[in-house]
Amino acid sequence: MNPVEERFWRALMRVMVALPKALDDDLLKATGLTMSEYAVLVHLSEVAEREMGMTDLAAATALSVSRISRVVNAMQARGWVEKRRDVHDARGSMASLTDEGRRRLSAAYPTNLASARKARRRPPGQELDGSPGRAVRDRRRAARLSSLQDDARIRRLPVLLRPGAVAQPDRVGSPGVGERVNVSPSGAPGADGPSRAKVRRGR
Structure with a gap:
């Protein structure tokens, strides 16, 4: 995987683990239902005669046949x-x-709907636990690095951009060591010349 694919894959895995847990916690705390039990009720309510074969119900809820049997047996004991x-x-x-x-x-439906909407409205880049997400941390790290690089570039600005600074020879025809360039703060030629900066010998 390239870096972009790896970041996407890691974010997807976090969502696949954290989102169902968050929804399950909210539902169980408010209604006493697990997400597996809620899914069984939802799928049975949506089919004709409110009845499904156990194999079909297992496929619809993404549970194994043995797992759906245990869930349905427990729900039958509660009369659901x-x-x-x-x-x-x-x-x-x-x-x-x-x-x-x-x-x-x-x-239970209003609780599950509110929980899903809460997860959808979470600020972009924020984890389910409220902490900054990977994307936010990456942007902050990049901003700090960019700031450090900007500081370094400022310290290395060409002398032609610094009024009164001593120029270093970097190309043919440029001021040599010990020469000063008179440049106005705006970067335009100063009073010594209307169209180009005048080179003055340093003392």
């Missing part, structure tokens, strides 16, 4: 979903949303 055998596939099971599960979803 019902689980039954699939009449079309004896090896499969179906999960359906109960009225209580729909009420839980309706109550």
Whole structure:
């Protein structure tokens, strides 16, 4: 990866880890639901008859089949979903949303929406924990480096830009060592000449 690709990849990995955790923390604290349970309720509410096969539900929620089974079993114990055998596939099971599960979803939705909007409105370059992001730190570091470089360039300004400074020979026809150049503060020729700076021998 080049530096730009690596910075993008690292930022993406931080978002993939930090954002779900932030959303899960907000939801669990306010409603008692985990993001996995919330995702199950959402997907069941969006399909016909509010029912899905467990394999399809696992794919929709990006959970493994074993993980979705544990989540649905726990939700069934709370009365949020019902689980039954699939009449079309004896090896499969179906999960359906109960009225209580729909009420839980309706109550949790505003919290999840507010949490998502809070993450979206976070100032650009800021991490989920509120600290400056990598992009901000890089810009600050670049600004400090640029400032140091500017200071160094000022110290190395050509003598022609410094009124009364001793010029150093840097090209053919330029003032030599020990010669002074009369230049006004604006950089224009001074009173000694209308169109070009007059060279005066230093004493």
